[in-house]
Amino acid sequence: MGKKGFDTKQKMIEVMASLLEGSGYEATGLTELGKETGTPKGSLYFHFPGGKEELTSLAIEYSGKQLNDFFLTIFDNSDTPTHAIKQVFHALEERIVSSDYQKGCPIATTAMETAGKSPLVSNACKEVYNLWLKTFESYLSSNGYNIRVAKNLSLSILSLWEGALLLTKLQKSPEPLRMAEKTAESLLKQI
Template sequence: MGLKGAETRARLLDATQELIEGGGYFGAGLNQVIAASGAPRGSLYFHFPGGKEELVGESVRRAGQEIGATMGELAEATSSVEEFVAGVLDWLGDRLEQSGWRKGCPVATVALETAATSDPLQEICSEVYTGWESALRELLTGREDADDLAVTILALAEGALLLARAHRSREPLRRVGRQIAALLR
């Protein structure tokens, strides 16, 4: 694929990610993706012959990798798990607030809307969450409860994002951050 093709594909994925984060799977119609990306309709089917399901799946996978990379950077820049979790929650809060409370988790909405009806999307959402759990588990190495804590931290962060978005307030993220710190002590 040439540079122009790669740029078009990236624009389609960027537009899809923006739309699904703001309105979920059903809020990201193909006409909206085409309009938001500026790409011709034929490019969508060229790059994503599986249609919307493939496009959304790749967008979720890509968003998961981006958040995973940010988590990796924060892990390297912090000296404790508590500091890492606080940094992640703060970054997610910044992202959410700066987007006008539209950008919560790029995986959660798609998982909630499609996990029961689309095996490929369910598998991609599961893959992303498993990757994030693994990253958390690595930070908790040496703890007997690392598996349980990794899932607990992820679930608390996801719930806090949902509540922060619903309330248009960072307070749920702060409160969950304090409880996670207490769990880690």
């Protein structure tokens, strides 16, 4: 595949990632993707012989890696785990509010819609969550938390943020994210 083909494929992955975050798997159609990317439907099957499921799994992986890289940047630029987690929550709040409550977690909606229906997509979602958990665990353990505590904190913080994003989106208010941030901060300080 030449550079133009690679660029087209990458563009389709990135646009699909954005569409999934805003609308979810079921509401994201291939016609819409074609309009957004300026490519015919046949291009989808040329680049993604597995169709919508293959494209979705790659879009999920792309979104997950993008957000993971963002976490790593925050961690590298934070003095303490408490500061880092506060920065993560602030960034999530800014992201969802600036999108007029359209964007939340780039994975959650698709994960819920495809659980038990599409093993390929569900596995991609699972792998992204595992990546994020490992990133948080590694960061916390490198900052003095023992491995078991780092693992428990990572799962708790991820659960807090996912639930808060959902409620923030539904209520069109940043308050759930702000409360979850305070809870995450308390968890980090208690241990």
